[in-house]
Amino acid sequence: MTALPGPYVRTEMLPQQPPPIGQAGLLRWVRENLFSSVLNATLTLVTILVVFSLVRHMLPWFANSVWTAGSLTECREMLDGKTGACFSVVADRWNQMVFGFYPVELYWRPILAVVLLLAALAPMLFSGVPRQLLWFSVFYPAVAVWLLWGGSLWGPILATVGFGIAFMVYQSVARLQALLAAPLALLSLMVWWLWGVGLVAGVAQSIVPLDLTEVRSHEFGGFMLSVVIGVTGIALSLPMGILLALGRKSDLFLIRTVCIGFIEFIRGVPLITLLFTASTLLNYFLPPNTNFDITLRVIIMVTIFAAAYMAEVIRGGLSALPTGQYEAADALGLNYWKAQRLIIMPQALKISIPGIVNTFIGLFKDTTLVIFIGLLDPLGLTNSIRADVNWNGIYWELFLFVGVMFFIVCFSMSRYSMYLERRLKTDHL
Amino acid sequence: MSQATAEKPALPISTEVAVEIASMNKWYGSFHVLRDINMTVMTGERIVICGPSGSGKSTLIRCINRLEEHQSGRITVDGTELTSDLKNIDKVRSEVGMVFQHFNLFPHLTILENCTLAPIWVRNVPKKEAEEVAMHFLEKVKIPEQAMKYPGQLSGGQQQRVAIARSLCMKPRIMLFDEPTSALDPEMIKEVLDTMIELAEEGMTMLCVTHEMGFAQAVANRVVFMDQGQIVEQNTPKEFFNNPQSDRTKLFLSQILGH
Ligand SMILES: Nc1ncnc2c1ncn2[C@@H]1O[C@H](COP(=O)(O)OP(=O)(O)OP(=O)(O)O)[C@@H](O)[C@H]1O
Ligand SMILES: [Mg+2]
Numbered sequence: 231m232t233a234l235p236g237p238y239v240r241t242e243m244l245p246q247q248p249p250p251i252g253q254a255g256l257l258r259w260v261r262e263n264l265f266s267s268v269l270n271a272t273l274t275l276v277t278i279l280v281v282f283s284l285v286r287h288m289l290p291w292f293a294n295s296v297w298t299a300g301s302l303t304e305c306r307e308m309l310d311g312k313t314g315a316c317f318s319v320v321a322d323r324w325n326q327m328v329f330g331f332y333p334v335e336l337y338w339r340p341i342l343a344v345v346l347l348l349a350a351l352a353p354m355l356f357s358g359v360p361r362q363l364l365w366f367s368v369f370y371p372a373v374a375v376w377l378l379w380g381g382s383l384w385g386p387i388l389a390t391v392g393f394g395i396a397f398m399v400y401q402s403v404a405r406l407q408a409l410l411a412a413p414l415a416l417l418s419l420m421v422w423w424l425w426g427v428g429l430v431a432g433v434a435q436s437i438v439p440l441d442l443t444e445v446r447s448h449e450f451g452g453f454m455l456s457v458v459i460g461v462t463g464i465a466l467s468l469p470m471g472i473l474l475a476l477g478r479k480s481d482l483f484l485i486r487t488v489c490i491g492f493i494e495f496i497r498g499v500p501l502i503t504l505l506f507t508a509s510t511l512l513n514y515f516l517p518p519n520t521n522f523d524i525t526l527r528v529i530i531m532v533t534i535f536a537a538a539y540m541a542e543v544i545r546g547g548l549s550a551l552p553t554g555q556y557e558a559a560d561a562l563g564l565n566y567w568k569a570q571r572l573i574i575m576p577q578a579l580k581i582s583i584p585g586i587v588n589t590f591i592g593l594f595k596d597t598t599l600v601i602f603i604g605l606l607d608p609l610g611l612t613n614s615i616r617a618d619v620n621w622n623g624i625y626w627e628l629f630l631f632v633g634v635m636f637f638i639v640c641f642s643m644s645r646y647s648m649y650l651e652r653r654l655k656t657d658h659l
Numbered sequence: 660m661s662q663a664t665a666e667k668p669a670l671p672i673s674t675e676v677a678v679e680i681a682s683m684n685k686w687y688g689s690f691h692v693l694r695d696i697n698m699t700v701m702t703g704e705r706i707v708i709c710g711p712s713g714s715g716k717s718t719l720i721r722c723i724n725r726l727e728e729h730q731s732g733r734i735t736v737d738g739t740e741l742t743s744d745l746k747n748i749d750k751v752r753s754e755v756g757m758v759f760q761h762f763n764l765f766p767h768l769t770i771l772e773n774c775t776l777a778p779i780w781v782r783n784v785p786k787k788e789a790e791e792v793a794m795h796f797l798e799k800v801k802i803p804e805q806a807m808k809y810p811g812q813l814s815g816g817q818q819q820r821v822a823i824a825r826s827l828c829m830k831p832r833i834m835l836f837d838e839p840t841s842a843l844d845p846e847m848i849k850e851v852l853d854t855m856i857e858l859a860e861e862g863m864t865m866l867c868v869t870h871e872m873g874f875a876q877a878v879a880n881r882v883v884f885m886d887q888g889q890i891v892e893q894n895t896p897k898e899f900f901n902n903p904q905s906d907r908t909k910l911f912l913s914q915i916l917g918h
Contacts, residue, residue: 408745552761552763554759554761554763555763555765557726557759557763558757558759558763558764558765560724560726560752561724561726561752561755561756561757561759561826562752562753562776562777562781562825562826562829563749563752563753563777563781563829564776564777564780564781565745565749568780568781572776572780573765573776576767577765577766577767580767654767656766656767656809656811
C-alpha cells in the first residue's frame with residue numbers, strides 16, 4: 231500500500247508506437263504458432279520430419295517423370311531403371327481423357343460450349359458483369375444441348391421459349407382467376423413441349439436450317455461427361471432444392487407430405503442404386519422402343535439426388551431466419567412468392583452458401599459413379615486406356631491426373647463460395 | 660420522456676371509421692387469448708394500448724393487419740372486412756403500416772432499398788419515384804445520410820426510425836406500433852418518440868402499444884387498458900391517469916408509474 235491515488239488529469243496524448251521487436255512479424259508468428267510449448271514444438275518437429283521424408287520419397291518420381299514416350303515399355307526404357315512417373319500417358323491420351331469418344335473433327339463444339347458456359351455464368355457469379363448478359367444465360371442451355379448433341383437448334387430454343395409462354399399464360403390468367411393460373415401455365419407448357427415445339431421447329435427448320443452433325447450420347451466420355459452431368463445437375467438441383475424446401479415448410483398438407491416423402495426417400499437410398507435404376511430398371515417402365523437417352527437419365531437421377539440434400543441445406547437456412555422477416559414482409563403487403571423471392575430466399579440462400587457448395591462439390595465428385603453403369607467417365611476411361619497393350623499396367627499417373635483435375639474444379643468452387651460470402655456480408659462492414 | 664405540453668393542440672378527428680372490431684375472439688389452440696373485443700377507431704385518432712405482459716396487446720394489433728387470424732367476430736379496416744379472402748388481406752395490408760419492437764428491417768438490403776421495396780413490388784411505383792418518396796421520408800425521420808448503408812451499420816434508434824420511414828413509404832392510412840421503443844436504450848427512445856409525435860401531429864391514425872406514458876399523455880386521444888385478453892378500461896389520457904376506475908388499472912398504473 232503506497233499513497234492513495236490523487237486527482238489526475240492527462241496533459242498530453244501519447245502518439246502511436248510500433249510494437250516491440252519479437253512481438254510482431256514472422257518471429258512472433260513462428261513462436262506463437264509452432265513453438266508455444268514443449269508439446270507443440272515436438273509436434274512441429276515430428277511433422278516437419280514426416281513431410282520431409284514423404285517429399286524425399288516422392289520427389290524423384292516427379293522429377294524423373296517422362297512426358298514423351300509412346301508406350302509404357304518405351305517409357306521404362308527412357309527411365310532406365312530409375313524411379314519416375316510416366317506421364318506420357320496423359321499426353322498421349324489427353325484428347326480421350328477430355329472428350330471420350332467424341333468425333334475428333336467436332337472437338338470445337340464442346341470447347342465452344344465451355345467457353346460460352348463461362349460467359350453465361352459470369353453475370354450470375356460476379357457483380358461487375360452487365361446484367362443484360364443474363365438473357366444469354368437463359369438461352370445458354372438450349373445452345374449447349376445443340377452444340378453437344380447436334381441436330382437442329384430450333385428444338386432446344388423453342389423448348390426454352392416454352393417457359394416464356396407459360397409465364398405469359400400465368401400473368402394473363404392470374405389477373406382474372408388466381409387459382410387457375412399455375413395449372414393452366416403448366417398445361418400450356420406441356421402442350422407446347424409435346425406438340426408445339428415439334429411443329430414450329432419443323433417449319434422453322436425448313437425456312438432457316440440450323441443443323442449440326444448429330445453425336446450420340448455413348449460417344450460422350452472423359453471430363454466432358456463429368457462436366458455435362460455435373461453442371462446440369464448443379465444448375466437444376468438448386469432450384470429444385472429450393473422448391474422442395476419451400477414445399478416441406480408449406481401449410482398445404484398434400485404438398486408438404488409429398489415433399490417430405492420425396493426428400494426422405496431419396497436421401498435414404500444410395501446414389502448408385504438410383505443410377506442402376508436409371509440404367510436398367512427404367513426400361514421396364516418405359517414403353518418399348520422409346521429411346522430415352524442414358525445421359526439424360528443419369529442427369530435426372532443425379533439431380534434429384536442432389537436436390538434432396540439441397541432441400542435440407544436450404545431448410546436449415548430458412549429456419550435460421552427470424553420470424554420477424556416474414557412478418558415484416560407480410561405487413562408490407564408482399565405476397566408469398568414476392569416475399570420469398572425478395573426477402574426470404576436472398577437471406578436463406580446466403581446463410582446456406584457453405585452447405586450448398588458442399589452439395590455441389592459432392593455432386594460433381596459423384597459423377598464418377600457412372601462408371602458402374604458403363605459410362606466412360608475419366609475413371610472409366612483409365613480402364614479402357616489400360617486395356618491397350620501400350621499402356622497395360624499404368625495406374626498411378628492416370629489416377630493422379632484425374633484427382634488433380636477434380637481437385638482444381640472442386641477447390642475453385644470452394645474458393646468462389648468464400649468470395650461470395652465475403653461479398654454478401656452486409657452486417658458490420 | 661416527451662415534453663408533454665399542458666395544453667394539447669386540438670387535433671381534428673373525423674367521423675369516418677378507420678378500424679372497427681366487433682365481438683372479436685381469438686384462441687391460440689385452446690388458449691382464449693382475446694375475449695370479446697369491441698373497439699372503434701376513427702380516422703385521425705391516436706390510441707395507446709397498454710397492459711401487463713401477456714395481456715394480448717400484441718395479438719390484438721396483429722389481428723388488425725391479419726398477421727394473426729381471429730376465430731370469431733368481425734374486424735373491418737377502412738371498410739374492408741378481414742376474412743380468409745387473400746385479396747382483402749392484401750388490400751388491408753397495403754393500407755396499414757406496422758412498426759415492430761425489433762425493427763425487422765431487411766438486413767440484406769440498404770436503407771433505401773428497404774424503403775423502396777414494397778412501393779416498387781406491391782404498388783408498382785417506378786423505381787425513381789419510389790426512391791424520391793423514400794428520401795423524403797428518410798429526411799422526415801432525419802437520417803437521409805444513412806440511405807446507402809445497411810441496417811446492421813445503424814444504431815437501434817436509427818433502425819427504428821428507418822422502420823417507420825419504410826412503413827410510411829407505402830402511404831398507409833393507419834399505423835400500428837408494437838412497443839416500438841422497448842428494445843431501445845434510453846437515449847434512443849426520445850428520437851423515436853419524437854418521430855412518432857410528429858407523425859401524430861400530422862393527423863395519422865395510430866394504434867400504439869407502448870408503456871411510454873409521457874407519449875400517451877402527449878398525443879393519445881384515448882388510452883386502452885387490457886388485461887387477460889380483455890379491454891378492461893378505456894378513457895382519455897387525462898382521465899385514465901388521474902382518475903382510473905378499475906382496480907386492475909390502478910394496480911397497473913401504480914406499478915408502472917411507481918418507479
Ligand atoms: N403464437 C402463439 N402461440 C401460443 N400462444 C401465444 C402465441 N403468441 C402469444 N401467445 C400467448 O398469448 C398471450 C398474449 O400474448 P401477446 O404477445 O399478445 O401479449 P402482450 O400483451 O403483447 O405481452 P408483452 O407486453 O409481453 O408483449 C400470452 O400469454 C402469450 O403467451
Ligand atoms: Mg407484445
